[in-house]
Amino acid sequence: xxxxxxxxxxxxxxxxxxxxxxTITVKxxxxxxxxxxxxxxxxxxxxxxxxxxxxxxTKVDLTKKEQDLYAARVSITNRRIGNFLDTSFSLNVLNDxxxxxxxxxxxxxxxxxxxxxxxxxxxxxxxxxxxxVYEEYKADLNxxxxxxxxxxxxxxxxxxxxxxVTGFRAIGYSSDLEKITKENLYDxxxxxxxxxxxxxxxLGNVDEDIISxxxxxxxxxxxxxxPPVSALVQIDKKIKSKVVSExxxxxQDNLVITLNLTNLxxxxxxxxxSLLNAILGGGTxxxxxxxVRENNSLAYTISSITNKxxxxxxxRGGITSGKSKDAVEIIKKILxxxxxxxxxxxxxxxxxxxxxxAIDDIVESTFQIIESYYMVELLGVDDxxxxxxxxxxxxxxxxxxxxxKIKINTIYVLEGSE
Amino acid sequence: xxxxxxxxxxxxxxxxxxxxxxxxxxxxxNEKTSKKKNYYFNYGTYYGALNNEFVPFSSTxxxxxxxxxxxxxxxxxxxxxxxxxxFDLFAKTGSYVNAYTSYKTTCYIVTGNKKMEExxxxxxxxxxxxxxxxxxxxxxxxxxxEEVNMNKDNPDYLAYITLSKNLYKNLPYNIPVLGxxxxxMEITKEKLYxxxxxxxxxxxxxxxxxxxxxxxxxVNTVVNTLKRFKVVPSKGIKKKEYKESVKVVxxxxxxxxxxxxxxxxxxxxxxxxxxxIRNNVLLNLYLNxxxxxxxxxxxxxREMTRKRHLVSKSGYYFQDLGDIITFTVExxxxxxxxxxxxxxxxxxxxDVLEDDLERLKKVWIASEVIKTDYADTLVDNIVDDLxxxxxxxxxxVDLIKSINITTxxxxxxxxxxxxxxxxxxxxxx
Numbered sequence: 001x002x003x004x005x006x007x008x009x010x011x012x013x014x015x016x017x018x019x020x021x022x023t024i025t026v027k028x029x030x031x032x033x034x035x036x037x038x039x040x041x042x043x044x045x046x047x048x049x050x051x052x053x054x055x056x057x058t059k060v061d062l063t064k065k066e067q068d069l070y071a072a073r074v075s076i077t078n079r080r081i082g083n084f085l086d087t088s089f090s091l092n093v094l095n096d097x098x099x100x101x102x103x104x105x106x107x108x109x110x111x112x113x114x115x116x117x118x119x120x121x122x123x124x125x126x127x128x129x130x131x132x133v134y135e136e137y138k139a140d141l142n143x144x145x146x147x148x149x150x151x152x153x154x155x156x157x158x159x160x161x162x163x164x165v166t167g168f169r170a171i172g173y174s175s176d177l178e179k180i181t182k183e184n185l186y187d188x189x190x191x192x193x194x195x196x197x198x199x200x201x202x203l204g205n206v207d208e209d210i211i212s213x214x215x216x217x218x219x220x221x222x223x224x225x226x227p228p229v230s231a232l233v234q235i236d237k238k239i240k241s242k243v244v245s246e247x248x249x250x251x252q253d254n255l256v257i258t259l260n261l262t263n264l265x266x267x268x269x270x271x272x273x274s275l276l277n278a279i280l281g282g283g284t285x286x287x288x289x290x291x292v293r294e295n296n297s298l299a300y301t302i303s304s305i306t307n308k309x310x311x312x313x314x315x316r317g318g319i320t321s322g323k324s325k326d327a328v329e330i331i332k333k334i335l336x337x338x339x340x341x342x343x344x345x346x347x348x349x350x351x352x353x354x355x356x357x358a359i360d361d362i363v364e365s366t367f368q369i370i371e372s373y374y375m376v377e378l379l380g381v382d383d384x385x386x387x388x389x390x391x392x393x394x395x396x397x398x399x400x401x402x403x404x405k406i407k408i409n410t411i412y413v414l415e416g417s418e
Numbered sequence: 419x420x421x422x423x424x425x426x427x428x429x430x431x432x433x434x435x436x437x438x439x440x441x442x443x444x445x446x447x448n449e450k451t452s453k454k455k456n457y458y459f460n461y462g463t464y465y466g467a468l469n470n471e472f473v474p475f476s477s478t479x480x481x482x483x484x485x486x487x488x489x490x491x492x493x494x495x496x497x498x499x500x501x502x503x504x505f506d507l508f509a510k511t512g513s514y515v516n517a518y519t520s521y522k523t524t525c526y527i528v529t530g531n532k533k534m535e536e537x538x539x540x541x542x543x544x545x546x547x548x549x550x551x552x553x554x555x556x557x558x559x560x561x562x563x564e565e566v567n568m569n570k571d572n573p574d575y576l577a578y579i580t581l582s583k584n585l586y587k588n589l590p591y592n593i594p595v596l597g598x599x600x601x602x603m604e605i606t607k608e609k610l611y612x613x614x615x616x617x618x619x620x621x622x623x624x625x626x627x628x629x630x631x632x633x634x635x636x637v638n639t640v641v642n643t644l645k646r647f648k649v650v651p652s653k654g655i656k657k658k659e660y661k662e663s664v665k666v667v668x669x670x671x672x673x674x675x676x677x678x679x680x681x682x683x684x685x686x687x688x689x690x691x692x693x694x695i696r697n698n699v700l701l702n703l704y705l706n707x708x709x710x711x712x713x714x715x716x717x718x719x720r721e722m723t724r725k726r727h728l729v730s731k732s733g734y735y736f737q738d739l740g741d742i743i744t745f746t747v748e749x750x751x752x753x754x755x756x757x758x759x760x761x762x763x764x765x766x767x768x769d770v771l772e773d774d775l776e777r778l779k780k781v782w783i784a785s786e787v788i789k790t791d792y793a794d795t796l797v798d799n800i801v802d803d804l805x806x807x808x809x810x811x812x813x814x815v816d817l818i819k820s821i822n823i824t825t826x827x828x829x830x831x832x833x834x835x836x837x838x839x840x841x842x843x844x845x846x847x
Binding site: 068293301 | 451452453454455456503505506508509510511512513514515516530531532557558559560561562563564565567568570571572573676677678679714715716717718720721724725727730731750752774777778780781782784785787788790791792793794846
């Protein structure tokens with residue numbers, strides 16, 4: 001695998017040359033500083049952009065074009081990553097070697113059409129398309145309570161961090177949806193295209209000069225580069241631990257516990273924290289799984305994840321109705337024992353194995369490979385091989401030090417009731 | 419002897435060996451030059467929630483077992499006599515182990531990228547050493563009841579199990595794979611051992627291995643590991659055969675749930691015998707292609723439901739249940755009445771255009787080529803073939819090429835939408 005980064009003026013073009021895949025994958029990232037009002041608009045925008053373009057006037061036309069290009073696939077993902085709203089357009093298509101000459105170039109033109117040539121009239125998106133997305137999106141926002149686990153996470157983060165980006169609902173807000181018009185959506189689109197930071201990744205068995213030429217020819221970005229904002233979210237240290245419970249008609253309790261990590265160094269965030277989380281709730285060999293599920297039969301699902309950029313660990317579980325308190329007691333005990341240094345050599349060893357296996361897994365997916373390079377670009381983290389070396393050297397003391405910096409932010413229970 | 423098999427039209431070689439004890443091993447190695455390190459194992463038995471009535475290995479009498487026992491058994495296989503957790507064994511090399519039970523099979527899967535042989539040995543060992551006690555069965559009842567509760571909180575699942583109950587009178591598809599609260603409590607360690615000893619036999623099992631593996635080393639490891647256990651082939655397992663009429667049990671049901679958007683699920687039952695194609699693989703390809711052409715993103719029906727704001731989400735699929743084939747529609751409805759009317763109208767006039775069919779064939783062939791980059795997908799696909807057809811299908815590209823508009827139109831004519839069960843999920847307030 002060979003990595004080349006080219007400054008193309010308005011954006012950086014990252015080329016990852018590899019013969020591991022018969023496809024070429026393109027990912028175009030747009031990002032801006034996160035602000036709550038823009039989340040819903042941004043989601044709306046990506047839905048409408050995938051519906052049609054000026055060149056392909058309906059979803060049917062657009063899909064048929066993808067099919068004509070030998071199953072080319074275009075998709076859009078929205079997420080918040082630390083202080084950024086991050087939107088990526090992905091294209092995955094067979095290399096010309098397996099199709100016909102010019103197929104990749106045609107696919108790039110399709111992607112360009114989706115990004116730069118939406119259907120606009122009188123400085124607004126078309127009525128019909130706007131209404132279609134509006135109704136579908138409204139239905140999706142209305143039904144978020146149906147998936148209890150996701151809803152518990154949304155609410156858990158909201159009550160944990162009411163005044164920070166961490167509490168934002170990535171899926172958007174019904175109240176913001178109502179304020180979107182086809183005109184102000186177009187204004188937002190212009191801002192998105194002209195003022196978001198852009199990074200483009202291409203992965204496949206490609207020639208870097210040809211790729212760079214193709215992008216110059218097809219994509220006319222004119223991005224005004226903004227001074228970078230730090231991705232890292234600062235936590236409000238004054239936050240007091242709280243317990244919040246809400247009721248919903250359900251068979252289970254859904255538990256979300258947020259843990260603040262205060263005064264972590266970059267090293268602690270990138271290394272010992274990952275190991276700590278693997279030990280706590282990373283998988284089926286973790287303490288949470290063992291204690292809450294296997295030894296006490298209180299749950300079917302129980303795990304923890306880290307939101308590194310938010311300085312947060314999130315514990316989630318589907319708990320036997322009425323037994324959340326018991327589960328919380330067990331979890332508190334686990335946290336206490338970790339902070340007091342009760343980590344065996346075997347636990348640490350397994351956590352490191354877990355991590356190095358995950359590193360070797362990256363190469364199995366084009367999107368994972370691109371994502372790992374994107375994180376190097378965006379956050380300035382170490383590259384994969386450095387990560388592997390440094391992670392293997394982490395000591396038990398360093399993990400315990402991070403465990404001792406944990407403070408419970410919120411214990412949130414979405415209580416199941418009749 | 420390892421047999422080399424070519425997956426035609428996609429430039430991929432796989433290997434097969436059937437051991438003396440009947441275990442079928444399929445190996446799908448990466449290209450020799452590949453730098454990928456992951457390997458994937460899937461060790462499965464042809465035993466799932468469909469097999470609830472059978473003649474146990476030491477008996478001559480057809481016996482009924484509690485629903486959900488195959489799934490329960492899957493959970494319990496992770497228990498070891500020495501107390502060491504199976505999860506821990508695999509965690510030592512950062513590997514991932516899991517299992518799943520469906521109506522037709524129970525499969526144990528491992529993904530890793532270190533110490534392949536050691537992990538293969540672990541997998542074969544834990545699946546060949548059952549250890550059930552009164553206590554560990556009791557503990558599992560609590561965990562599985564929680565799994566049941568988790569599913570009950572999902573309105574889509576609720577709709578699906580209600581539909582299945584209303585569609586099938588005799589086929590055990592009418593009961594969830596997990597069973598229900600009552601049947602789960604009826605499971606005992608003795609019953610678990612009986613099921614285990616009947617179905618976990620080498621000639622009723624398969625092992626599919628893909629990724630960074632050497633075929634000979636895989637076979638050697640399997641042979642050497644299995645030597646340690648008394649693996650004895652079964653002399654054929656007598657399972658109850660179900661006769662299912664095409665008539666549905668209940669045509670209409672309305673259920674209430676805490677939802678905001680109404681849901682609709684419809685199942686249409688048809689007889690397999692009425693279709694003009696005998697080859698199941700080919701018929702399923704035709705049916706799936708019809709779904710894509712008539713209900714996929716490029717279909718005019720989808721475009722119409724989108725433009726008229728009838729549904730926010732919808733899904734359409736066929737299920738091949740042997741003598742019965744079911745077509746299922748699932749939709750989150752913005753306007754249920756009009757959607758239903760339009761669907762009825764559309765189903766009576768289904769048609770496809772040759773241009774669209776040819777375009778889609780190109781897409782499907784391209785997808786077959788893309789798949790070969792992903793060892794995990796290849797493993798999954800071959801496991802699916804084994805489960806559905808008890809063989810590996812090596813000529814998908816040729817089969818796709820053979821699909822033609824005349825036969826497709828004939829199949830569409832055969833589709834009979836008159837036997838249907840419909841379930842509406844409406845908000846409870």
